[in-house]
Amino acid sequence: MAEHWTIGVDVGGTFTDLCAIEAQTGRIALHKVPSTPANPALAIVSGLDGLADKAGFDLGDVRAIGHGTTVATNALIQRTGARVAMLTTQHFRDLVEIGRQTRPLMYDLRADYPAPLAPRHLRLEITERIGAAGEVVTPLDMATVDAAIEVLKAEAVEAVAIAFLFSYLNPSHEQAVKARLTEALPGVAISASSDVMPEFREYERSSTTLLNAYLQPAFGDYMRTLSAEVAACSPRASLGVNQSSGGLMSVDKARDFPIRTAMSGPAAGANGAIHTAMQSGIENVITYDVGGTSADVALIKGQAIGLAFDRDVADFPVRMPMVDINTVGAGGGSIAWFDRGGLMKVGPASAGARPGPACYGHGGSHATVTDANVVLGRLSTRGLLGGDMSLDVEASFRVVGEVARQLGCPIETAARGILDIMAANSVRAIRAISVERGHDPRDFALMPFGGAGPLHAEAVARALGIRTILVPLLPGILCAEGLLVAGRSEALVRSQRLPLDAAAPDTLATLSAELRAEAEAWFDAEDIAPQERSVSLVADMRHASQNYELQIPVGANVGDLEALKDAFFEAHTRAYGFHNSEDPIEIIALRMTPQGAKPQVGTPPQGAGASTTPAPRSRRPVWFNGPEAIDTPVFERADLAPGTALHGPAVIDQFDSTLLLFPGDAARIDDALNILITRGGLDQ
Structure with a gap:
């Protein structure tokens, strides 16, 4: 029987991760290559070739590839999108600049939001008006559209966003203008808000549509390049792009709606975390995904993660369904620095992929979190990626030594200070999605992943009072693995302000049928x-x-008003601590999510040399929390069979990550090959 492979590819700021699974045997293959930010497709193609060579399979046997991408997010952060214009209803050209009139920083009167991506002279008004009931108040004047087209031609714009008032109720004007622009401006990307986000709240809808248009040209080129490269090396593979909501979409859909990929990578990590929690039979986890640049945290309750619909991406408001993840600049490449008062801080600035931490040997001259781990003996001196990526230990001691000199303390103390600050930044992010929403972190297991997550899990768990840590089988590749268990999905919406009264059932039935x-x-x-x-x-x-x-989830009978009210009261009490049964209720939107079945991925077979009584591969001095380094056994993850019990201190190395078992902690390998750690609570 021919092999049948599925591959997940997650492009991060520092590394591009690849994870493949063979359908019949469950065999898993892993690979990491440095990311190529200038052209992410280069790292993907070289990674696919390297993965196939390492695992010994033919890329022609690949049936599906799931891709998590940071291209859209990076383009927004770096402001490298298209020259974009915007067409608005007459008198509304300044809507995206006025915004909500809230300050980005409460106590900084000089701080301001970034200027709109379309400058004022490229925000053009069209004579038209749709009313609040969807009626035509002012007919569309095509002469103003044609005049705008001449301006767009003269300005050589590459993309146009169309955002008219109340177009979510009646899209006829937007769609007519889109058709005229498509005909008159071949090669120019066109985004209409009634396609991108047909919901109320004009500012967020306009902002989201403008961002989508801004991203379309470059992202479209990237999708075309990537799909052509994938088709050349894996002609039978279907290519899916991960959305911010956690499901895959087609390349064509991604090309039209790149804004949907703004949280593509973190959403893949959430998929992988839910899959891991299900395998280990744990209902509630807090995820802690630490990469090279940032840490993403999320709360998973009942093996499900909530969606957020209003987020800022690169300081711009976006209204789209996205996995509810909080991000903080606390990654392996986060740089230690001193403010004007001499106080040491860590992040959010990062050394990135190039030059990266000093230990990478690419010219990095700043002390980073990774360098601090090297100084403390927590990372293997033989290098990363199973020794394929060597580390310059002397460089780490040199840059962290500079920090120690400024602090006037031993180098190990400075290194631990860097890690403590990084952990404190992560703890604040976790409190925001747990304590501030009425959840006690002690009721959850902490699930660290990403290349650096398991290195820092104990410090974060200790600060939050969490006793259980669940480490996935493939922590450094979990986002890529999450793409293996993602199914296709779509987000559909009908937005209409609807009082929950006797007339509601008929309207709800109509909207649901549509x-x-x-x-x-x-x-x-x-x-x-x-x-x-x-x-x-x-x-x-x-x-x-x-x-x-x-x-509020809606059952099979959308007309059951009492059931809807009861569900709303329950959710309101859970979110705010009370509800008022006498207050009028209204429905603002109805959302449907169609989805295909998720692929079933079982537990891979354990390695041939795995044992319940593994012998350490080596020993090395490691600094934990005590005054001296401890001679610590170093185990290889592949040697640990289900049922293995280990006690700290210990280091567990694997291809994609390193795990620290602190003194007093106990670890057990479960049947899914995940590591379940019970913290001993000893501060040594």
């Missing part, structure tokens, strides 16, 4: 088998006096 028809069309277009199709339906609900909504 969404269901759209979902069926999507299933057919994606060629998803009938037995693999499923849909979920939620309503955005709030009291009539509120500004924010809660997402």
Whole structure:
């Protein structure tokens, strides 16, 4: 029987991670290559070749590739998108600049939001107006559209965003203008808000549409290049791009809606974390994904993660379904620095992929979190990636030594100070998604992943009072692994302000039927088998006096008002501590998520040399929390069979990460080959 491989590819700021699984045997293959930010496709193609060579399979046997990308996010951060213009309803050209009139920093009167990506002279007004009930108040004047087209030609714009008032209720004007622009401006990317985000809140809808247009040209080129390269080396593989909501979409859809990939990589990590939690039978986890530049944290309750609909991406508001993840600049490449008062801080500035930490040997001259780990003996002196990537230990001692001289303390103390500050930054991020929302972190297991997550898990767990740490089998590749268990999905919405009264059931039934028809069309277009199709339906609900909504699952009978009210009251009490049964309730939007079945990925077979009584491969001095280094055994992860029990101190090395077992901690390898650590609470 021919082999049948599926590959997940996650492009990070420092490394591009690849994880492949063979369907019949469950055999897993891993590979990491340095990212190529100037052209991410280069790292992906070389990574695919290297992965196939290492594992000994033919890329022609690959059936599916899932891709998590940072291209859109990086383009926004670096402001390297297209020359973009915007068409608005007359008198609304300044909407994206006025915004919500809130200050980005409460106590800094000089801080301001970034200027809109379309400068004022490229924000053009069109004579038209749709009313609040979807009626035509002012007919569309095509003469103003044609005049705008002449300006767009003269300005040589590369992309255009169209965002008209109330177009989410009646998109006819936007779609007519989009058709005229498409005909008159071949080669120019066009984004209409009724396609990108057909919801109320004009500012967020306009901002999201403008960002989408800004990203379309470069992201479209990237998608075309990548799909051509993948087709050349793996002609039978379908290519899916991960969305911020956690599901895969087609390359064509990604090309049209690049803004949907703003949280692509972190969403893949959430998929992998849920899969790991299910394998180990743990319901509630807090994820801690530490990469080269940042740390992403999320709260998973009942093996499910919530979605957020309003986020800032590169300081711009985006309204899209995204996994609810909090990000902080605390990664392996985060740089230690001193403010004007002489106080040491760590991050958010990062050494990135090039030059990277000093120990990478690429010219890095600043002390980073990775360099601090090298100084403390926590990283193997033989290098990373199983020894394939050598480390310049002397460089780490040199740059961390500079920090120690400024602090006037021993170098090991300075190194631990860097790690303590980095952990404190991570703890603040976790408190924001747990304590500040009424969740006690002590009721959750901490799941560290990313290349550096397991190195820092104990410090974070100790600060939060968490006793259990769950380390996945492939922590450094979990985002790529998460792409293996992601199914195709789409986000459909009907936005309409609807009081929950006697007239609501008929309207809800109509909207639900429209969404269901759209979902069926999507299933057919994606060629998803009938037995693999499923849909979920939620309503955005709030009291009539509120500004924010809660997402309430809707059962099979969308007209059951009492069931909707009860579910809303329960969610309101959980979120805010109370509800008012006398206050009027309204539905703002109905959302349907059609999705294909997720691939089933089982536990890979254990290595031939695995044992429940493994012998350490080596020993080395490691600084934990005590006054001296401890002679510590170093184990290889592949040597640990299910049922293995280890006690700290210990180091567990593997290809994609390093795990520290502190003194007093106990670890057990479960049947899914994940490591379950019970903290001993000893501060040594």
